[in-house]
Amino acid sequence: MGISAEEIFETIRMIELENLDIRTVTMGISLKECAGGNLKEVAEKIYQKIYRYASKLVSTVKYISEDFGIPIVNTRISVTPVANIIGDTTEPPIILAEALDKVAEEIGIDFIGGYSALVHKGFTRADKLLIASIPEALAKTKRLCASVNIATTRTGINMDAVRWMGEIIKETAFKTASQYGIGCCKLVVFTNAPEDNPFMAGAFHGEGEPEAVINIGISGPGVVKAAILRLGSASLGEIAETIKKTVFKITRVGEAVGREASKRLGVEFGIVDLSLAPSPRVGDSVAEIIEAMGIEKCGAPGSTAALALLVDAVKKGGAMASSYVGGLSGAFIPVSEDMGMVEAVEAGSLNLAKLEAMTAVCSLGIDMVAIPGDTPPETIASIIADVSAIGVINNKAIGVRIIPVPYKKPGDKVVFGGLLGESVIMEVSKFNSFDFIKRGGRIPAPLTSLTN
């Protein structure tokens, strides 16, 4: 049966009025074979391999976007965690960061992720070299993204890594102080990091992934919000049903784009990440979805329940629409990238404590939160530990992307630009947890039965 006029018009409405788009087509590329030799040789092999696989990525995605008439906002690459391929060097692997950034620029992609280390149980020598080099690597590059996995449900939380990441984040911010600490926008501290995440800054090509793969990150908060508003005074059950149906359609677009990209590039199709990713555009906001359900301002009492409903319905609708679901799959609440969240912070309805509560029911945790530049590294580490504990206990992927903006105070405004958006500096607790963080060691893995 041919397509009906109503189906055509519904699609056009979503694209023209409700900001439907695909957030990212991310090609994951294994760099395992690039290990060996000195860093210069590794850098050369990395450059060659990525170029060989992804030189047609941007043009192919552009053609698919035209053929399907669906905007595709970003094209990205994720690679094997770099700490795993630097071999027996004793030098910081900055040259690899530069090689990744160079190839990303030449291919024309927006971001490249995988300057990463997985240290949830402890550090290798290579992990230490890589983590120590993150501030310089992010200051010297434009498209490179870094991530460090500091905890998993099966291993517990590596508190030495948590403490160190507090310092690394501070150092990164000050190394990019002229751009409001933008280096921290490209650095995520993860718990239970997924191996097939297409979203930055936490994307890397995991250990169990194939040679190369296409992963898709969908978007569409505007479409969901509009669908809820059209319902008028419906019950929450009806809202959940509508979100499921709407996300089903959004995800099907992602699935179609992913399969087509996979076919045209001759690379395996990986997953669709069901996360509703907002953008700084007006009407493309997860906060506005929460408000559309009847919450006066995001962050007000009831916000966590509304977000829980949203995330669950997104997963139910999306899982039906895609043959392979993965990544972070949930809803993102990155403050600076979501105009509704920024307005809620300005209005005083959303603070760090409420964000932490909300993060318990959605993915990515404390994300794109700008805090005062004089926040002590131990306090940043304590925030990471809190968020990580939520992820470990609830067996979910969660992260912290926090920016201690140099020389800025609570209430000041900062503009990161592009998809990274703008934000107001949020207030951080004045009470310290220095002694707790200084203890170090590892918080043991939790029991996964007797769950209360």
Add this chain to the structure above:
Amino acid sequence: MAGQKYFNYENIIKVKFLKIEKPMIQKVIITLVSEVKEEETKLESEFAVAKGYLVKIEGAYRVAYAGVVMDLLKELGIKVQDISQKRIENLWVLAFSVELTKSDISLNKLRKLILEKTSKMGVTVRIQDEAIFKSMHRV
């Protein structure tokens, strides 16, 4: 050695690209989206579609937009299967359903020609494979 050659990535890419063939009939949806405008003169026109009926379009600018696309498709020998129109909030959307057979021009060429013809009309034009609508709305 044959085995090694097969696993040369560039060879695999070439094979995959060659495998993509033009389908026998490709169904394409062309949509024109414009902001609703004030009409100075009343005008209406009827356009014949392959299904055997006439579609009436009212409004001077709407008739002009539809005429440009219909003329071009006629010139290319492509039959319009159906035309639909709808006002969505402050937008007016006009959708043409067409079928491209193997002997017709490629989707890319058609896109280029339509975008050329409509470039100065101030409308947003999409030329989409029907597959994306099916994928989105059908289980």
